[in-house]
Amino acid sequence: MNTESPLSLRRRALWPLLSTLGALTALAPLAQAEGYPDKPVTLVVGYPAGGSTDLMARTIGPELSRRLGTPVVIENLGGAGGAIGAQKVASAAADGYTLLVGANNEIAIKRLVAPASVKYELRDFTPLGLIASQPMVLVASPRTGVKTVADFMKQVKANPGKFTYGSSGVGTALHLAGEMIKDQGGLFMTHIPYRGVAPLTTDLLGSNVDYGVFVLSSGLPLIKSGKLLALGTTERKRSQATPDVPAVAETPALKNIDISSWFALLGPARLPEPVAARLKKALAETLQAPEVRKKLEETGSTVANPQLDLARFMAEESAKYKRIVEFARIEE
Structure with missing residues (x-):
């Protein structure tokens, strides 16, 4: 004799449906990634046009567009020392269509000198690759x-x-x-x-x-x-x-002075791995293009090694900056 309550029976009947919905939800980002990209990609620059970060974005943009097979648009969003642009990307949908071409100023330093006003951390970004240092x-x-x-x-x-x-x-x-x-x-x-x-x-x-x-x-x-x-x-x-x-x-x-300005490509946290992999590959190929390398080197930049672990690099750089900020008591 079945002694289960009607509520238990309904729950049991719903379980396969809920499991199927959960699986479909988990697969949704992967399905989206398979067609990526199918619309323009925006590179956010947290400074007005004409600066060194903007120059980096405009140097890699055309070749990155060719490698991805979709238009790449530069959006200059100046203000707060680059932090407004960085915040926009940190808060963007994790779909690979809104990316940051950022410098160490807003990525790693700003949150050390203005912790009350900067609402993002390194963990709020997906590291895609170092572009160059100068x-x-x-x-x-x-x-x-x-x-x-x-x-x-x-x-x-x-x-x-x-x-x-x-x-x-x-x-x-x-x-x-x-x-x-x-x-x-x-x-x-x-x-x-x-x-x-x-x-x-x-x-x-x-x-x-x-x-x-x-x-x-x-x-x-x-x-x-x-x-x-x-x-x-x-x-x-x-x-x-x-x-x-x-x-x-x-x-x-x-003799121990060793500090540079560096520029990196970042996406929002939790980018689907296939999307992140596509972007990393496209950036690595872009930086190997002779015309791109020539333009970057003419500015005094050293083109990044595509094998560099960007997450580890940013953490090490942040530790270096923290020591300087504390020595000089820098705050905004």
């Missing part, structure tokens, strides 16, 4: 009269607190590079934050600020024209774009 460059205004990093250190040490250096804003990679030089060199100088490269350039040329830190691609025209003197680049080795400019680390007191 050194920064320490430059001197004409009024300083210095020619080398050694001259710079001697001048600043002899006059603690007298000299200034500028960057494109508080908590940027440029600011952190300047603070790393101060820390390791035992220097006391004042940081002047600017709202971008243009006003910093104006004040350097007008000798209203003594030193500056630029991303190499932004500083190259000024260096080549002789308007500003390049003292040293911030990666451990000299840049191929400026072989006559020493690395800051060649000065013994600053």
Whole structure:
């Protein structure tokens, strides 16, 4: 005799249907991935057009479009030091159609200096690949009269607190590079934050600020024209774009200086693995295209190794930045 209640019988009858629905739900992302991409892909850049991050996106965009077989659209969404664009991608649907071409500023540094206003973490993104890295460059205004990093250190040490250096804003990679030089060199100088490269350039040329830190691609025209003197680049080795400019680390007191601006392609967290794999493959092929490599290298960039573990790289870089932020007590 069956003693099951009517409710239990209904539950048993519904179980196969619920199991089928669960399986279909689990398979839905895979089904979507099989046809990916079937519409344009948007590359979000958290800065106005014309900057170094925008340049990266526009350099890889056409070839990435060819590799994916769909249009790739650049969306410039400036504000909050790149954080608005990064937040949009972190909150986007995990379908592979909204991606971030981001720099270390908004990916790894911003949340360290403005934890109250930045609502995303590294775990809120799917790492798809490093695009390139680029050194920064320490430059001197004409009024300083210095020619080398050694001259710079001697001048600043002899006059603690007298000299200034500028960057494109508080908590940027440029600011952190300047603070790393101060820390390791035992220097006391004042940081002047600017709202971008243009006003910093104006004040350097007008000798209203003594030193500056630029991303190499932004500083190259000024260096080549002789308007500003390049003292040293911030990666451990000299840049191929400026072989006559020493690395800051060649000065013994600053031998541990090794910091760069880097640019990566990221998607929202939980991208379906087939979509992520397709994007990783397309990016790796894009970076091997001769025309793309040529354009990137002309800006002073080093094209990334496609085998690099981006998640691990970002975690290691974040730990480095955390030490600098804590030393300099940087906050927004």
